[in-house]
Amino acid sequence: MKDNLKIAKTLIEALPYIQEFRGKTVVLKFGGSIGSKEFANFSRDLVLMKFVGINPVVVHGGGTEITKALSSSNIKANFVNGLRVTCDKTMEIVEKVLVGKVNKQIVSKIKSNGGVSVGLSGRDHELLKVKKIKSSKKGVDLGRVGEIVKVNVAHIFELQNKGYIPVIAPIGLNSKGLAYNINGDYAASKIASSLNAEKLIILTDVEGIKDKDNNLISSISKKSANSLIKSGVIASGMVPKVKCMIDALTEGVKKAHIIDGRIPHSLVLETFTDSGIGTEILL
DSSP, X not given: OHHHHHHHHHHHHHHHHHHHHTTOEEEEEEOTTSOHHHHHHHHHHHHHHHHTTOEEEEEEOOHHHHHHHHHHTTOOOOEETTEEOBOHHHXXXXXXXXXXXXXXXXXXXXXXXXOOEEEEETTGGGOEEEXXXXXXXXXXXXXXXXXXXXXXXXXXXXHHHTTOEEEEESEEEOTXXXXXXXXXXXXXXHHHHHTTOSEEEXXXXXXXXXXXXXXXXXXXXXHHHHHHHHHTSSOTTHHHHHHHHHHHHHTTOSEEEEEETTSTTHHHHHHHSSSOOSEEEEO
């Protein structure tokens, strides 16, 4: 009986959040560093969200798989300020891994859990239009790395209205139809702001943002987050993630979170419980 009451309490706790987010768009960035078991939980969480009336849009990474594929082709991975230097051969492998492998795996897993999903890249319906990004490092050419200039939101909304969960690989096309690699966190941020999303949630392999004493920060303002970046407390791979979240908020997204995708059903815990998990960034 106690277990049943606990389940009932959990369901009732979720009710106001279902009411709040019903009909709203939530953009989710699923990192390529998260394992297959967590990926299975994530796909079930997505299906639940869709069935209670929330519109999830998935943007995925695949950095680990890309690096493995490059290594198999004797190509060394090279990064500048967190961006993968992408020559023509690297771009070919990036697209093959993201579109031909990772995207298909996510769509298949969603379908196996009863959801209806469609895989996309920037090639489809000119979903993501880009221009070549200029490196902030003098004399460095990043190659085929793009920044988004336009998102075809009409096509995403059309898919949502038909009941699909869009799963987007971060590949874009320039004005000449040439494919470009896009940083996954950046792509999720731009897609979220273009859709005027209610939430942007980045799932990664860390708990969230931590202070100088290594304690998890559950909520932080844009100003405080920028201060922690300047002081070096927020460092390494967390910096571009936090900057992308701040950009999304500045451009109209209502809420931005970074959560630990390794925690079972982390998406449900963040979206439907009072305590939530991870770190929320506020304007």
